Amino acid sequence: MVDGKTKILGVIGDPIEHTFSPAMHNAGLDALNLNYIYLPFHVKPDRLKECIEGAKAIGIQGLNVTIPHKTNVMKHLDEIDQVASMIGAINTIQFIYDENNESSNQNNTFNVKTRGFNTDGYGCVRAIEEKTSINNKKVTITGAGGAARAVAFQIANSGIDELSILNRNAGKAESLANDLRTNLETIGIDIGINAYGMDDLKRELSDSDIFIDTTPIGMYPNVNDKPIANADMLHEDLVVNDIVYTPMETSLIKEALKANAEVVYGYKMLLYQGIRSFEIWLGREAPVDVMENALLDVLGI
Ligand SMILES: NC(=O)c1ccc[n+]([C@@H]2O[C@H](COP(=O)([O-])OP(=O)(O)OC[C@H]3O[C@@H](n4cnc5c(N)ncnc54)[C@H](OP(=O)(O)O)[C@@H]3O)[C@@H](O)[C@H]2O)c1
Numbered sequence: 001m002v003d004g005k006t007k008i009l010g011v012i013g014d015p016i017e018h019t020f021s022p023a024m025h026n027a028g029l030d031a032l033n034l035n036y037i038y039l040p041f042h043v044k045p046d047r048l049k050e051c052i053e054g055a056k057a058i059g060i061q062g063l064n065v066t067i068p069h070k071t072n073v074m075k076h077l078d079e080i081d082q083v084a085s086m087i088g089a090i091n092t093i094q095f096i097y098d099e100n101n102e103s104s105n106q107n108n109t110f111n112v113k114t115r116g117f118n119t120d121g122y123g124c125v126r127a128i129e130e131k132t133s134i135n136n137k138k139v140t141i142t143g144a145g146g147a148a149r150a151v152a153f154q155i156a157n158s159g160i161d162e163l164s165i166l167n168r169n170a171g172k173a174e175s176l177a178n179d180l181r182t183n184l185e186t187i188g189i190d191i192g193i194n195a196y197g198m199d200d201l202k203r204e205l206s207d208s209d210i211f212i213d214t215t216p217i218g219m220y221p222n223v224n225d226k227p228i229a230n231a232d233m234l235h236e237d238l239v240v241n242d243i244v245y246t247p248m249e250t251s252l253i254k255e256a257l258k259a260n261a262e263v264v265y266g267y268k269m270l271l272y273q274g275i276r277s278f279e280i281w282l283g284r285e286a287p288v289d290v291m292e293n294a295l296l297d298v299l300g301i
Helices: 021-031 046-055 072-076 080-089 102-106 120-129 147-156 171-185 197-208 251-258 265-280 288-299
Strands: 007-013 037-041 062-067 092-098 112-116 140-141 162-167 188-194 210-213 240-243 262-264
Touching: 007 021, 021 037, 021 265, 046 072, 046 092, 046 102, 046 112, 046 210, 046 265, 062 265, 072 112, 080 112, 080 147, 092 265, 112 265, 120 147, 120 210, 120 240, 120 265, 140 147, 147 162, 147 171, 171 188, 171 210, 188 197, 240 251, 251 262, 265 288
Parallel strands: 007 037, 007 062, 140 162, 140 210, 162 188, 210 240, 240 262
Antiparallel strands: 062 092, 092 112
């Protein structure tokens, strides 16, 4: 029940009405009996600065950030986590209130610090790690957009040996690879790029351990589209992760099952990015099972 002590978390985006996050987070908050509520906020791009200032003024405890604000909001925050700053986008804001700071209390205001994190890549890696270890593996990624950046930086920081990126616009794959090489210089993984095409993809997948499709191919309503020609391009030692989660069983996942490959559903990335945000805000372990069931419910799965 909401009362005078209820604390507020939420998500900002434009549009926002299709968000699945409130169902997942409110289920987690209820399960732990925490006097918090998680709300959706529709924020237009030209109101971002006021949104962050207003959130501080009314004591918001944490926000998720979704399209189109993930990059533009960064300039309004005090600190950005190192991985998020390499990715160039955030999806989580932590508000840290120093209610004992005397100098700020003299002005009858609290000292507030805002810190940005990107938990999308974490979500993807944790979902894959449920099925296989990532250490010393070859990973192939299709796509080089926002999600691919988050996933590539996180996975390249997680002990893999080789990363292959294929994108329709090869220049974008190259620029992602260059950013990875510049920022992760000391890690020494082998990073290759190709234009997205079936011959190159087939070759790269033949000796890959993990395949992550970060393109929207196969997303509702285009549910018959797939990023591969057929199951013959896959093999049974491959872990296949389609980050599209509507539908849950995409055409790629269906082909992967035909090839006897291990599959990682896209909703798992959504779940674990939320789990990490929850843990950043509340400083305690999130109830994964409860939040997963709530997410599956709201996704209609
Ligand atoms: N599971 C999760 O938690 C989660 C999180 C974030 C995103 N997603 C999903 O991931 C997908 C991508 O999101 P995003 O934010 O990265 O989008 P984005 O920034 O627009 O990037 C999309 C990427 O896919 C490529 N692409 C798009 N259509 C293609 C096609 N028909 N053939 C080949 N390549 C194509 C684009 O290539 P070009 O560069 O050549 O245009 C681009 O690299 C969306 O479906 C989104 O819903 C899921």
